[in-house]
Amino acid sequence: MRRVGILIAxxxxxxxxxxxxxxxxxxxxxxxPAAHHTQVKLFLxxxxxxxxxxxxxxxxxxxxxxxxxxxxxxxxxGQATEIKWQLPPGVTAGEIQWPLPKKLPPAEVTTYGxxxxxxxxxxxxxxxxxxxxxxxxxxxVSWLECKEVCIPASQDVEVKLNIGGETKNSADATKIEDWxxxxxxxxxxxxxxxxxxxxxxxxxxxPLVFEFGPTVLIVTxxxxxxxxxxxxNDKFEVESATEKLDSWDLRKLVKKYSGxxxxxxxxxxxxxxxxxxxxxxxNLPIAEEAPAGETISAQTQPxxxxxxxxALPLMLLYAFIGGLILNVMPCVLPVIALKILxxxxxxxxxxxxxxxxxxxxxxxxxxxxxVMAAIVIGVKAAGHQAGWGMQFGxxxxxxxxxxxxxxxxxxxxxxxxxxxxxxxxDAAGNLAARHGASGAFFNGVLATTLATPCTxxxxxPALGFxxxxxxxxxxxxxxxxxxxxxxxxxxxxxxxxxxKFLSKPGAWMEKFKIAMGFPMLATVVWLYSVAGSSYGKxxxxxxxxxxxxxxxxxxxxxxxQRGRKHKTAAAIVALILLxxxxxxxxxxxxxxxxxxxxxxxxxxxxxxADGIDWQRWSPEAVASxxxxxKIILVDFTADWxxxxxxxxxxxxxxxxxxxxxxxxxxVALLADYTHFLxxxxxxxxxxxxxxxxxxxxxxxxxxxxPIVLPEVLTPGIVLAALDRAAH
Amino acid sequence: MKTTLVxxxxxxxxxxxxxxxxxxxxxxxxxxxxxxxxxxxxxFKGKIVxxxxxxxxCPYDANHxxxxxxxxxxxxxxxxxxxxLLVDSVNPKNFSHRTPDQARQEFADLKMTATAWIDDSAGxxxxxxxxKTTPHMFVIGKDGTLxxxxxxxxxPDPVHDPRAARNYVKKxxxxxxxxxxxxxxxxxxxxxSVKYAD
Numbered sequence: 001m002r003r004v005g006i007l008i009a010x011x012x013x014x015x016x017x018x019x020x021x022x023x024x025x026x027x028x029x030x031x032x033p034a035a036h037h038t039q040v041k042l043f044l045x046x047x048x049x050x051x052x053x054x055x056x057x058x059x060x061x062x063x064x065x066x067x068x069x070x071x072x073x074x075x076x077x078g079q080a081t082e083i084k085w086q087l088p089p090g091v092t093a094g095e096i097q098w099p100l101p102k103k104l105p106p107a108e109v110t111t112y113g114x115x116x117x118x119x120x121x122x123x124x125x126x127x128x129x130x131x132x133x134x135x136x137x138x139x140x141v142s143w144l145e146c147k148e149v150c151i152p153a154s155q156d157v158e159v160k161l162n163i164g165g166e167t168k169n170s171a172d173a174t175k176i177e178d179w180x181x182x183x184x185x186x187x188x189x190x191x192x193x194x195x196x197x198x199x200x201x202x203x204x205x206x207p208l209v210f211e212f213g214p215t216v217l218i219v220t221x222x223x224x225x226x227x228x229x230x231x232x233n234d235k236f237e238v239e240s241a242t243e244k245l246d247s248w249d250l251r252k253l254v255k256k257y258s259g260x261x262x263x264x265x266x267x268x269x270x271x272x273x274x275x276x277x278x279x280x281x282x283n284l285p286i287a288e289e290a291p292a293g294e295t296i297s298a299q300t301q302p303x304x305x306x307x308x309x310x311a312l313p314l315m316l317l318y319a320f321i322g323g324l325i326l327n328v329m330p331c332v333l334p335v336i337a338l339k340i341l342x343x344x345x346x347x348x349x350x351x352x353x354x355x356x357x358x359x360x361x362x363x364x365x366x367x368x369x370x371v372m373a374a375i376v377i378g379v380k381a382a383g384h385q386a387g388w389g390m391q392f393g394x395x396x397x398x399x400x401x402x403x404x405x406x407x408x409x410x411x412x413x414x415x416x417x418x419x420x421x422x423x424x425x426d427a428a429g430n431l432a433a434r435h436g437a438s439g440a441f442f443n444g445v446l447a448t449t450l451a452t453p454c455t456x457x458x459x460x461p462a463l464g465f466x467x468x469x470x471x472x473x474x475x476x477x478x479x480x481x482x483x484x485x486x487x488x489x490x491x492x493x494x495x496x497x498x499x500k501f502l503s504k505p506g507a508w509m510e511k512f513k514i515a516m517g518f519p520m521l522a523t524v525v526w527l528y529s530v531a532g533s534s535y536g537k538x539x540x541x542x543x544x545x546x547x548x549x550x551x552x553x554x555x556x557x558x559x560x561q562r563g564r565k566h567k568t569a570a571a572i573v574a575l576i577l578l579x580x581x582x583x584x585x586x587x588x589x590x591x592x593x594x595x596x597x598x599x600x601x602x603x604x605x606x607x608x609a610d611g612i613d614w615q616r617w618s619p620e621a622v623a624s625x626x627x628x629x630k631i632i633l634v635d636f637t638a639d640w641x642x643x644x645x646x647x648x649x650x651x652x653x654x655x656x657x658x659x660x661x662x663x664x665x666x667v668a669l670l671a672d673y674t675h676f677l678x679x680x681x682x683x684x685x686x687x688x689x690x691x692x693x694x695x696x697x698x699x700x701x702x703x704x705x706p707i708v709l710p711e712v713l714t715p716g717i718v719l720a721a722l723d724r725a726a727h
Numbered sequence: 728m729k730t731t732l733v734x735x736x737x738x739x740x741x742x743x744x745x746x747x748x749x750x751x752x753x754x755x756x757x758x759x760x761x762x763x764x765x766x767x768x769x770x771f772k773g774k775i776v777x778x779x780x781x782x783x784x785c786p787y788d789a790n791h792x793x794x795x796x797x798x799x800x801x802x803x804x805x806x807x808x809x810x811x812l813l814v815d816s817v818n819p820k821n822f823s824h825r826t827p828d829q830a831r832q833e834f835a836d837l838k839m840t841a842t843a844w845i846d847d848s849a850g851x852x853x854x855x856x857x858x859k860t861t862p863h864m865f866v867i868g869k870d871g872t873l874x875x876x877x878x879x880x881x882x883p884d885p886v887h888d889p890r891a892a893r894n895y896v897k898k899x900x901x902x903x904x905x906x907x908x909x910x911x912x913x914x915x916x917x918x919x920s921v922k923y924a925d
Contacts (some may be wrong), residue, residue: 029905076859076916076920077859077860077918077919077920077921078919078920079883079884079885106923106925108854108857108859108921108923109859109860109920109921109923112918144786144885146919146920148821148822148823148922149784149785149822149919150784150785150786150787150919152786152885153788154888155813203748204748204913205748234914234915237915255912256913257877257914257915258911258913258914260913400748529852640816
């Protein structure tokens with residue numbers, strides 16, 4: 001017996017074990033009070049009590065340093081403390097109210113319990129017919145205390161209570177009240193918690209997701225340290241490890257011992273708000289799957305949260321719906337005018353021809369999408385970053401497109417005609433001919449080209465998904481977007497009867513055609529302003545060039561196409577104008593192939609004196625603002641992104657949002673994607689986006705994930721997100 | 728990246744879930760017993776094996792041995808050809824750790840009839856079987872399949888005579904010997920936490 005010295009020093013329990021005989025009586029196992037490491041005392045909230053009242057008894061356990069006792073569910077090991085009351089007749093004890101426990105290490109065998117001190121509270125109710133005078137309240141408290149070893153212990157406690165005419169607080173009432181504050185609330189107090197199985201399980205472990213938040217979303221809270229302490233259950237165990245999915249969801253693993261998977265779950269839900277723990281009891285039904293709406297919010301989860309990889313069929317559906325919605329996004333609207341015109345002019349053609357033209361339009365769209373997919377794949381293969389609408393980052397592309405759209409507008413105004421197949425058309429020319437096969441194809445290409453700077457609801461996740469996939473998937477998704485974009489027209493062309501409400505072709509069409517030129521002019525102005533961000537003040541020379549082009553087009557239309565004499569001379573003049581305009585305005589003055597993007601400057605990007613104090617976005621700017629504990633609003637935008645501009649005008653650069661940002665002392669960062677900066681592409685990809693718009697709101701707490709706002713904003717969405725982020 | 732993460736999560740889950748799963752082959756291990764002999768689980772193929780995570784300083788274990796109930800179970804099952812392996816995963820710095828000498832003494836004092844007391848002070852077997860408590864019991868069938876994982880009985884307290892309780896291990900072995908499916912194959916283990924090294 002080499003260990004005798006240590007044994008005496010440490011524990012009587014061990015002695016009993018080492019010296020035991022096979023049939024030792026149970027009584028020899030009792031531990032004398034001196035041997036245990038927890039001191040127990042009984043307190044009452046009142047010294048004198050009126051009959052019929054209920055008071056609180058506090059069983060106070062004070063543990064020596066390093067020792068702990070257990071909660072009602074001890075967790076993976078241990079045992080809950082028990083209180084056995086010996087009360088005089090007329091006094092009844094209620095259930096123990098347990099203060100919120102701590103998770104006790106080690107991680108592989110986590111237990112729930114208390115170190116240092118805990119007071120277990122028990123309501124005692126006094127019958128109304130109790131005689132006045134002193135009574136004795138006694139209890140036997142038994143517990144398991146553990147440090148390196150575990151010791152079961154018990155102790156008798158007692159206290160005197162005076163039954164009198166009125167209830168008077170005792171000296172210990174404050175202490176009891178303090179501990180009462182640590183007992184989880186029995187109502188959820190404006191919070192809602194939901195639970196559902198994340199997926200089915202083939203073994204005895206299954207992930208359970210909790211979602212929590214205020215019942216009313218207007219309430220401005222952020223939550224930290226969300227956790228769930230389960231009630232004990234024989235049939236299953238909720239493992240102690242908690243995985244935070246985002247600021248509103250957490251995941252727990254449930255281990256099943258027997259029977260079916262539970263249909264409901266009870267325990268204590270806890271969160272921290274500005275350093276103060278809030279805990280409340282919950283008894284929740286467990287849904288078999290995530291509630292509807294949850295999956296939609298999941299699509300905007302950043303990659304580092306543990307979302308599922310989106311399935312291809314779902315993404316294809318999104319791509320199709322996204323393509324469909326593109327038709328009503330601001331960038332494509334001018335093209336709709338062209339299409340309506342096309343349908344009107346075809347109204348009296350044979351159905352077969354209408355169908356053919358609808359098909360050719362679709363082919364034009366699909367062809368353009370195929371070309372874009374090829375470019376994206378090529379750029380990716382070359383090791384560069386690719387993004388939706390990236391051609392709009394090229395000033396050369398912008399200049400060409402501006403010129404092209406100017407010509408489309410002039411054509412609609414009747415300044416000149418487009419001749420096809422060598423067939424010259426007179427002024428009252430057959431519109432149908434102009435909207436022949438080539439015209440339909442061209443419309444398809446133009447619609448696609450103008451559509452690319454927009455992302456739309458549904459389109460954003462689909463494209464974000466596509467850009468991270470194989471070449472075949474990219475092509476597949478792009479073509480599906482194209483199908484979505486073209487489908488309304490294809491459908492219309494197959495059912496021309498739907499267009500019957502339109503008037504018969506006639507003189508009004510010439511006027512309508514001219515009217516449709518104005519949306520095109522608006523597109524020109526927009527493209528011109530985009531070019532301005534690349535060329536600065538020099539963009540003036542692009543304007544000069546456009547006027548020269550317009551003049552050449554007029555000469556061409558008036559004197560070459562419709563003129564009778566000096567056609568060659570007129571053609572030469574038009575060519576000289578074009579050549580000269582190109583050489584002087586574009587090459588010499590604008591130096592259009594060597595655009596200098598605006599130098600990165602720091603400082604405010606305020607748009608007006610009382611506007612939002614935008615700072616330039618950079619990962620470092622985000623990091624330093626987060627370190628300073630600030631809420632951050634990030635607007636990923638681009639001059640060529642009309643959706644972004646619309647969002648800004650209607651929902652961001654507005655007085656209520658300005659005021660909210662000021663009130664919250666929030667930082668506003670502007671990430672300008674006009675020139676397709678690589679750092680921004682990287683950031684967009686993190687949120688599974690291939691393009692702008694993307695608006696993020698970072699909550700105050702540095703480790704919480706940013707809130708991803710939808711593609712199309714309303715003031716309410718922005719304000720609610722800022723509220724959610726604030727505290 | 729995302730795929731990798733998901734895969735990793737799945738693999739981790741799989742590792743923790745399948746390492747010890749009732750109905751699956753019990754993972755093999757090799758250990759050294761307190762007499763310096765090598766003990767290999769797969770050497771006992773063809774026999775029923777009971778594994779007990781052990782720490783007699785834990786009042787729950789102590790109750791089972793002090794009352795003699797555990798020794799009776801061991802003796803009873805040994806007579807039926809069942810192998811009984813004690814796994815002691817207490818780390819060497821813990822007070823409850825036993826050197827081989829102390830362990831041999833304790834083995835004799837307690838009149839155990841276990842097949843072997845394996846020194847697992849590194850916690851290898853404990854972690855492999857995800858042993859949570861002492862006592863945490865496992866029963867492995869003759870074909871090497873894990874058929875029971877959980878508590879010794881349905882009486883999670885350190886004071887009452889275990890003979891009055893429903894002994895899940897005895898029941899599982901009984902079912903196996905009778906050629907019946909094991910009725911209760913999984914329960915929540917109770918007791919003290921296993922004193923693993925940090």
